[in-house]
Amino acid sequence: MKKDASETRGFVPQKDIVYNKLLPYADNLDAESNEILSKIKGNLGRAVELRELWPGVLFWTRKLSTYLRLYGRKFSKEDHVLFVRLLYELVTIPKLEISMMQGFARLLVNLLKKKDLLSRDDLELPWRPLYELYDRILYSKTEHLGLNWFPRYVYDPTHTSTKSYFPESATQEMLDEWRPLLCPFDVTMQRAISYFELFLPTTLPPELQHKGFKLWFDELISLWVSVQNLPVWEVHLVNLFARLANDNIGYIDWDPYIPKIFTRILRSLNLPVGTSQMLVSRYLTNAYDINHIVIWVAALLGGPSKQAQAQLSGLFNSITSFFHPSNHGRWLMKLMKLLQRLPMSVVKRLHRERYRQPTWLTPIPESHRFTEQDITDFVESMKQPVLLAMFSKTGSLDAAQALQNLALMRPELVIPPVLEKTYPAMETLTEPHQLTATLSCMIGVARSLVAGGERFPEGPTHMLPLLMRALPGVDPNDFSKCMITFQFIATFATLVPLVDCSSAVHDRNDLTQVEREMCSASAEFEDFVLQFMDRVLWRF
Numbered sequence: 001m002k003k004d005a006s007e008t009r010g011f012v013p014q015k016d017i018v019y020n021k022l023l024p025y026a027d028n029l030d031a032e033s034n035e036i037l038s039k040i041k042g043n044l045g046r047a048v049e050l051r052e053l054w055p056g057v058l059f060w061t062r063k064l065s066t067y068l069r070l071y072g073r074k075f076s077k078e079d080h081v082l083f084v085r086l087l088y089e090l091v092t093i094p095k096l097e098i099s100m101m102q103g104f105a106r107l108l109v110n111l112l113k114k115k116d117l118l119s120r121d122d123l124e125l126p127w128r129p130l131y132e133l134y135d136r137i138l139y140s141k142t143e144h145l146g147l148n149w150f151p152r153y154v155y156d157p158t159h160t161s162t163k164s165y166f167p168e169s170a171t172q173e174m175l176d177e178w179r180p181l182l183c184p185f186d187v188t189m190q191r192a193i194s195y196f197e198l199f200l201p202t203t204l205p206p207e208l209q210h211k212g213f214k215l216w217f218d219e220l221i222s223l224w225v226s227v228q229n230l231p232v233w234e235v236h237l238v239n240l241f242a243r244l245a246n247d248n249i250g251y252i253d254w255d256p257y258i259p260k261i262f263t264r265i266l267r268s269l270n271l272p273v274g275t276s277q278m279l280v281s282r283y284l285t286n287a288y289d290i291n292h293i294v295i296w297v298a299a300l301l302g303g304p305s306k307q308a309q310a311q312l313s314g315l316f317n318s319i320t321s322f323f324h325p326s327n328h329g330r331w332l333m334k335l336m337k338l339l340q341r342l343p344m345s346v347v348k349r350l351h352r353e354r355y356r357q358p359t360w361l362t363p364i365p366e367s368h369r370f371t372e373q374d375i376t377d378f379v380e381s382m383k384q385p386v387l388l389a390m391f392s393k394t395g396s397l398d399a400a401q402a403l404q405n406l407a408l409m410r411p412e413l414v415i416p417p418v419l420e421k422t423y424p425a426m427e428t429l430t431e432p433h434q435l436t437a438t439l440s441c442m443i444g445v446a447r448s449l450v451a452g453g454e455r456f457p458e459g460p461t462h463m464l465p466l467l468m469r470a471l472p473g474v475d476p477n478d479f480s481k482c483m484i485t486f487q488f489i490a491t492f493a494t495l496v497p498l499v500d501c502s503s504a505v506h507d508r509n510d511l512t513q514v515e516r517e518m519c520s521a522s523a524e525f526e527d528f529v530l531q532f533m534d535r536v537l538w539r540f
Contacts, residue, residue, distance in 0.1 A: 010034070011076035014117050020071065033071045040064050041079070048086065057090065058100060065107050073117065081123050084111050088162070092129035101133075112161035119360035120165060120203075127166045127174070127199060134198065139191065164203045168211050174199055175216055184227065193233040196220070197240040202247040205362060209251065213244055217252070225260060230268070235288060238264075242292035245299035247361075249349075250368035255305050262311040265293055269338075271322060271331050290337045298345035301378065303368040313381040323388040332394055339382070339389055340398035343405035346378060350409070379410040387417055396437040400444035407448035411456040415445050419462060426469040432481050435473065439484045442466065446491045457514050463492055464521050467528055474535045489532065498525040 020029055040063050047056030064083070073080065087108040091101055112118070174196070181192035196216075204212035224237050245252065254261070268288040300308035321327075322335055353369045386406065389399040407414040422438040425431065442449075449459040466488075473485030502523040505516055 011079075014073040014075060014077060014080050015114060016074040017070075017072040029071070033067075033074050036063075036067060036071075037075055037079075040067060044086070048090075053096075053100065058103065061087070061090075061104060061107055065110065068107075068110055073111075073114065077118070077122060080111065080118060084108065084118070084123060085125075087111065088125055088130075092133050094132075109161045112165075115164060115361065116357070116359035118165075120205075121360075123165045124167050125162050125165045127163075127170045130162060131177075131195070131199060134195075138194075163199060163201050166199075166201045168204070168208055170199075170201060171204075171212050171215055182223075184223075184231070189231075190233045190236075193236045193240075197236040197243075200240065202244045203361060205360075206251060209248075213248065213252075217244070221257060225257065230287075238288050238296070239292045242296035242299070246295050249299050250303070250365040251362070254300055255307055258300060258307050258311055261296070261300070262315050264288070265297075266315060266318070268293075269319070269331060269334055271319065271335075272329065287334070290334060290341060294338065294342045294345040297342060298349050301346065301349075302370045302374050306374075306377075309374065309377050309381070313377070316381050316385050320385045320388065323385045323392065325388070325391040325393065328393050332392070336389060336392065336394055336398040339385060340401045343382065343402050343409075347405045347408055350375070375409050376413070379406050379413050382406060383413060383417070387421075390418075390421070390441055391434065391437050396440045399437075400441045403441050404444035404447075407445040411445070411448040411451075411453070411459065415449055415456060415459060418442060418445060422466070423469070426466075426473075432478055436480055436484045439470070439473070439488045443484075443488055443491050446495060450492065450495050452514065457512075460496075460518050461514060461521070463496060464524055464528070467492060468524075468531075471528075471531055471535060474532070498529060500525055 020026060023029070040060055044057065044060040044064065047060055050056065075083075087104055090096075090104045091108055093101075178192045178195050181188040183189055200213075200216070202213060220237060221241070224234065224241070227234060245254065265288065270287060297308070297312060301312070302308075319335065322332070323339070350370055353364050382402070383406070386399055386402045389402070390396050392399065403414055403418060418438070418441055421434075422442050425434045425438040428434070448456070450463055452459045470485050470488055473481050473488075475482050500522050501519045504511070504519045511519065
């Protein structure tokens, strides 16, 4: 079928939107998209040749952006490469209007979003034009005089998508350009480290690592270890190390630095210590970014040494008491963000190791992949802080998201303690906050609960008792409890069809014990629906 479709279109598409095939006029989409694409290519090329940025280039780049939303990347690899090169040239035009440059940059990022579609062999982009553009914006000599004005985040996304396609010689050229600025006692240090974070490529294949991070890793990690006073540029250095660790899992020996890494992370959280709850006065802008911390930690886990997991367990043991519901402070938001995003990063790494199709990006070696024991140890280290954070004063949403990701990995360790808190909360009427918090967390683990599986086969048997006990929560006098109850019931009704299957117990003899219990209990679904509708109609 793919061969016939490619013959009809005249090319093999990079990645089209598969749901378009379900449209009633799907047979006409190929001809329609080919006609639109040919118009975009012809008119965009003509506008660029005539140097008509406005309205020609701007109009047809917007048409290309619309084409991506409607049809996906439904063009050949050759067209994809040409589009990227053209947009890169447009973005780096000197003295281009900022609004126009932002539009070109957004389209360029969209074209480069799927890294697996274009490898380094297909595309190579020069780094210096983009650096000169950033230098004009970040260190403008006229902006503070009011002669220019740049939006705050005008430069953020472009470098993230393009740095993977810089040439092999780019790393050495960047070091020659910015290494003279490395002076810890001068303001140029901040400039050099920020450029290293923005531009240094970290996705070179293992056979080219001598032209990549091995040229600068020892120097910069030694600089990071020697600095103790948390300067502003240290944050950019940590972001660079996090990206490097994530792109090269298993190819860098982090073991000598792991104790120092977790010590610095703990210090960056700026937690109160002692009986007087003393805080070290630090600028919040100098603290490590939680998004990069969780990426770094997730990349360090696994491997033969298990040192990172031991340090992570020690870190959570030392800060578990801070998650108690009675604690509150400006540091709590950072702790909750760490708790919520670390399991998410580990789940993403597991997906990358076990399920994602191999691409040109550096694969994770077998010796450093997660074992079943590694996953169990990770979930055990995070379980107690998450269960405490369920009733935090900042809300239960972060804890619910953390429980959702932990339950995807080990439902038998996570769901039972949540159920132990949920059943008593549904029986009491004097603690509505406990009920809303536990229901929010049950919504997070609902998919893992009803899926059952070999790890937690008894999970589906809890669904009907939970639904029946949730019915008193339909109370218009308590709006928050009523809304979370509706969400709870809607979640389970979406995941499981409410159908009476009790006759299957007599008709089939290949059911497991759990399946027989579920089929017998399904006779009560009708009673649940009637009670629910009666409450809704009567209460409202």
